Amino acid sequence: MNCLQSWPEPVVRVQYLSESGMRAIPDRYIKPPRDRPTLKPGSEINQDVDIPVVDLQNLFNKDRALQEETLRRISSACIDWGFFQAVNHGVSHELMRRTREVWREFFNLPVEVKQEYANTPSTYEGYGSRLGVEKGAILDWSDYFFLHYMPVSLRNQSKWPSQPSSCRELVSEYGAEVVKLCGRLLKAMSKNLGLKEDYLQNAFGGENIGACLRVNFYPKCPQPDLTLGLSSHSDPGGMTILLPDHDVAGLQVRKNDKWITVKPVPNAFIVNVGDQIQVLSNAVYKSVEHRVIVNSEKDRVSLAFFYNPKSDLLIEPAKELVSEDRPALYNPMTFDEYRLYIRTKGPCGKAQVESLKSNR
Ligand code: OGA
Numbered sequence: 001m002n003c004l005q006s007w008p009e010p011v012v013r014v015q016y017l018s019e020s021g022m023r024a025i026p027d028r029y030i031k032p033p034r035d036r037p038t039l040k041p042g043s044e045i046n047q048d049v050d051i052p053v054v055d056l057q058n059l060f061n062k063d064r065a066l067q068e069e070t071l072r073r074i075s076s077a078c079i080d081w082g083f084f085q086a087v088n089h090g091v092s093h094e095l096m097r098r099t100r101e102v103w104r105e106f107f108n109l110p111v112e113v114k115q116e117y118a119n120t121p122s123t124y125e126g127y128g129s130r131l132g133v134e135k136g137a138i139l140d141w142s143d144y145f146f147l148h149y150m151p152v153s154l155r156n157q158s159k160w161p162s163q164p165s166s167c168r169e170l171v172s173e174y175g176a177e178v179v180k181l182c183g184r185l186l187k188a189m190s191k192n193l194g195l196k197e198d199y200l201q202n203a204f205g206g207e208n209i210g211a212c213l214r215v216n217f218y219p220k221c222p223q224p225d226l227t228l229g230l231s232s233h234s235d236p237g238g239m240t241i242l243l244p245d246h247d248v249a250g251l252q253v254r255k256n257d258k259w260i261t262v263k264p265v266p267n268a269f270i271v272n273v274g275d276q277i278q279v280l281s282n283a284v285y286k287s288v289e290h291r292v293i294v295n296s297e298k299d300r301v302s303l304a305f306f307y308n309p310k311s312d313l314l315i316e317p318a319k320e321l322v323s324e325d326r327p328a329l330y331n332p333m334t335f336d337e338y339r340l341y342i343r344t345k346g347p348c349g350k351a352q353v354e355s356l357k358s359n360r
């Protein structure tokens with residue numbers, strides 16, 4: 001594991017490149033032509049397809065019909081898209097706004113202040129500018145801050161930003177609310193899969209789930225057509241709750257070999273299925289590839305909250321979803337082992353979950 005102790009090359013902050021006023025981005029950020037965004041950011045916004053919007057208001061309504069309608073919508077979104085925007089999700093809009101804004105302020109602090117939190121690939125905690133440790137890799141146009149929220153044993157607030165002064169408190173409060181939302185969504189997904197309502201939560205380790213927050217910062221880019229803010233990947237964990245920026249789009253979801261730019265609905269969360277739910281559901285739900293485009297006009301902040309299985313539990317297809325006709329598609333693996341791949345190689349589409357396929 002020595003390769004995960006330090007970065008293979010000196011770390012360059014993308015914010016620094018962006019603010020230097022350079023007109024041409026360094027070669028390290030130029031993607032091969034097949035990976036570049038084809039349309040100018042913003043111009044696809046008039047597209048007529050988008051990921052579904054699901055209103056969670058009636059998820060636990062006493063009225064069975066209303067509840068079932070909500071469950072059906074979640075089910076189709078998970079099956080058809082692996083992604084949806086959730087509204088009426090129960091998390092305070094004010095808390096969402098304040099938490100996003102405190103992170104924007106953090107990223108607007110001088111690079112030297114953030115440098116105190118510089119991370120290493122051993123845990124990724126702190127201020128970072130790349131995923132993966134492959135020497136010579138083409139990099140993404142973003143900086144980020146990564147922190148552990150759960151389990152409590154890994155939550156170390158001294159590794160969270162001390163300024164702005166409300167940052168730690170807001171992250172604690174925000175995390176608690178989002179964890180509750182994740183519990184509700186896992187119940188809904190379990191029911192929709194025909195499993196006991198606690199199945200997924202228990203498979204994730206009950207109370208002992210893992211959760212982390214990656215705050216992504218995508219600085220303005222002078223040549224947005226040549227690069228990506230975040231390369232195509234599926235999320236390795238269980239489920240992701242993304243709080244996107246309120247007025248600048250960037251997230252693209254892959255649908256039938258096309259990239260769909262998500263138009264953020266005000267106060268919505270973007271929910272997506274991760275690789276671990278693909279494995280547990282024996283591919284009834286699939287994690288879907290997504291990526292981020294950047295632009296020359298506005299920087300963008302997003303908060304990705306990853307809700308994950310306890311890191312040392314074996315994750316494998318639910319017995320209830322395995323039959324002679326539909327054998328287990330994946331070999332069991334712990335999330336600890338699983339996430340080493342992205343931590344080493346960086347984002348690689350869906351190559352990883354494919355590599356778990358059992359050979360029968
Ligand atoms: C991620 C991610 C999307 C975004 O952090 O895994 O996909 O819009 N982020 O920042």
Ligand code: NI
Pocket residue numbers: 233234235240290
């Ligand atoms: Ni992602």
